[in-house]
Amino acid sequence: MEKFLRRLGKTGVTFICRLGELSLFIGRALYNCMTPPFYFKLLGRQFLDIGFYSLPVVALTTIFAGMVIALQTYSGFSSYGAESAVAAVVLISVTRELAPVFCGLMVAGRIGAAMAAEIGTMRVTEQIDALTTLSTNPFKYLVTPRILAGIIVLPLLVIVGDIIGIFGGYVVSIYQLDFNPANYINSTIDELQTIDIVTGLIKGAVFGFIISLMGCYNGYKSRGGAQGVGEATTNAVVTSSILILIFNYIITGMLFTK
Amino acid sequence: MTENKIEIRGLHKAFGKKKVLDGVDIDVKKGESLVVIGGSGTGKSVLIKCIQGILTPDSGSIKIDDVDITQISHKEAEQSYAKMGMLFQGAALFDSLKVWENVAFGLIENQKMPRREAKTEAIRVLRQVGLAPDVADLSPSELSGGMQKRVGLARAIATKPEIIFFDEPTTGLDPIMSDVINDLIIESVKGIGATALTITHDMASARKIADKIAMLYKGKIIWQGTVKEMDKTDNPYVKQFIKGSSQGPISVEV
Ligand SMILES: Nc1ncnc2c1ncn2[C@@H]1O[C@H](COP(=O)(O)OP(=O)(O)OP(=O)(O)O)[C@@H](O)[C@H]1O
């Protein structure tokens, strides 16, 4: 019993320490986002890495998501009034949930891991210390560009995902379910509301922040050679994926329940 | 104004319960080359990381040109840090950058030198450490360990720092390459008139580059003097260390 309590206490203390450490890290990151110097070239590179090179995976995941939703909705609503129902369901589920979550998870796997691995390697090979000795703030040089890029780029990716996902639904509806293209497009446009787009943008920005934060934090704190870097990479992907799903629920809750 | 470039008093640093530095006192005069020797894990790297502000000491004072950098904020101490250059134990080259960008890093990021000019300068410094200009466009991972050390040395001296730290510059190199690096260190330090603090357990290297030698043991400097004095000393710790014998007062915890 005592052993159990002791272990519980230790885990609790470690957890609280981590939380404190993370809060400090967030504070430092945000502070450094707002104070000069800014490294625009590095920011540009992150835009490319996070945004441009993620386009293929985002496109692939969202197009299939849109397609499967169209099929599933059709089988649920069968024949009567299916046309507008399918269009509406595809629109709402893709823009509000599927595109943001798939973008988030895909980028977390692709970029969160890469960030943790890169920064972690720089930590264990003393490259981060080397930055300090060259009078360069490693936070501004490594963390700030990644976090800014995450916040800015993810919403854009979500918009791309929205369009491609809806297109996926359209393709299935027209070519497999034999709907009338004009009607389908009209019902999609009729159903479209500002909140659909805004939700995606908000979720994108939050997820982008989570991905970059977890990638950088885990990399920055990694210890002990290749094994430490490996752990950091896994942690970055796992924690950011879980946080994305949790925050997805929270944001949906805040926006859609009154 | 004293003639001490670096003056350390009562420096303490512990990690958790483990005391690594336990009251270190060191003076390094301007233009002097001090070599700190000591066994693995005695905190030599921690010592220079404290001086460079990478680690924060628990107590004690570190004066650089009479400015105590432990008493002022990191931002205010930046001027002092800007005077320092460092060659890392594992070279620590930025592997996302090319060799010349590594060497020119301080010039471009801090001294705001235009890239083209910085590249010319980087190639000049690379030549100074014996590397051909065609190395400049390679990535650090394409270099051998000895070449990486040279690039690290070039990066450390490119900004012409007043104080240079060398963390085990010759470990992992063959004896001839070690000697080449020693010569480069002497040349480059004298060339820019810098003050040097070197850490090593390579006694041949220590003899060659040191004006003064200090021995770190159990968190304290237990002995210091010139190379000549070191050969004559009857301090049992120093004698055991330079002989490299497992018999003596220094016990190795295995
Ligand atoms: N950031 C850190 N966190 C915790 N402990 C550390 C840290 N840095 C160093 N130590 C501990 O401090 C001790 C001294 O380390 P240091 O790297 O200074 O040794 P060293 O004298 O440079 O050895 P070597 O000659 O092998 O490089 C080691 O026992 C190490 O475990």
Ligand SMILES: [Mg+2]
């Ligand atoms: Mg060391």
